[in-house]
Amino acid sequence: MKKISFMICLVALLMVFPFANKASAQKPIELSYSIFFPSAHKQTLLVAEWAKEIEKRTNGRVKIIVFPGGTLTPADKCYQGVITGVSDIGYSATGYTRGRFPFFEIYDLPLGMRSGMICTKLLNELYKKFQPKELDDTKPMYFSSPGPSMLHTKKPVRNLEDLKGLKIRSAGAMTKIIAQMGAAPVAMPPGEVYDALSKGVVEGILMPTEVLEGWRFAEVVKYTTECYGIGSFAGAFYITMNKDKWKALSPEIQKIIETVNEEWIEKTGKLWNELDQSGKNFALKSGHMFISLSKEEDERWAKLLKPLFDDYINNMKVKGLPGEEALKFCMEYLKKNQ
DSSP states (O other), X not given: XXXXXXXXXXXXXXXXXXXXXXXXXXXXXXXXEEEOSOTTSHHHHHHHHHXXXXXXXXXXXXXXXXXXXXXXXXXXXXXXXXXXXSSSEEEEEGGGSTTTOGGGGGGGSOOOOOOHHHHHHHHHHHHHHHOOGGGTTEEEEEEEOOSOEEEEESSOOOSHHHHTTOEEEEOTTHHHHHHXXXXXXXXXXXXXXXHHHHHTSOSEEEEETTHHHHTOGGGTOOXXXXXXXXXXXXXXXXEXXXXXXXXXXXXXXXXXXXXXXXXHHHHHHHHHHHHHHHHHHHHHHTTOEEEEOOHHHHHHHHHHHTHHHHHHHHHHHHHTOOHHHHHHHHHHHXXXXX
16 A cells, blocks of 8 residues: 555656646746836836836746836946946936947037938947947847937036037037037036036036936926037947857847847837926926027037048048948938938
């Protein structure tokens, strides 16, 4: 009788074991995602949708956990964090790691872009065309670029003379733009800007209009100068993944992620457009004033910044990078598409 009972238990265990093993094998792949935007920012929410879409299309085999507000890695440490595995995926701006992405400094130039959709689409096309090697130690997902940066200040700026000596928050190559315009650049990460504006440490920012709502900057500045001559640079944002983590994924899962990436280029550009308009509407409700430069003044600002284009081309030549070709590509794209 004891022998029969033992056999029954053994059979039961053998029947359960494969299911337990299968359950273990189906444990989802968990990936961490570092982004510097605040948790409530709509770009962070769109990233969360990207993560959910991948989880859905992989039938739960991949689960991505988003860490907003730079809590996992700050903006300027994001790329290195992806390389070393502090995060598996990272979203930040090339300009926050000055010198690390020389090719992408083209997006720090006032190219004349007019919308976040154009900025984002061009950036993705630029990468596909030139495949710069400075991202080769990670696996790029796709690229994002906000709408053109405008000048948001505590007092009205209608001409170069109004701008002279103003303390303007800067990051990356925009420091050159601000200095060239006669203002005083003050280096500062995005998370410190609100307090700096409220306390008068800086008197203005050169950022997309969406920040008036997304970062609540309309509460601490009262004027926006729509200055396409100076402000039509956008900045390049990358979404990239740890290379080893990417290689560990099956070809099927890789294909799913790449398909979602392509869809999110359009979604991201569209959202940037919506955020700029929403930021403007939000600011107007609080009595914020928008100032449009005259055509002559706008051209005056643009002319003053023209040497930056030559500097970029010369710097790229020294580094053996196709700066002149990239600039030509950008200008032709913009001529055809906006």
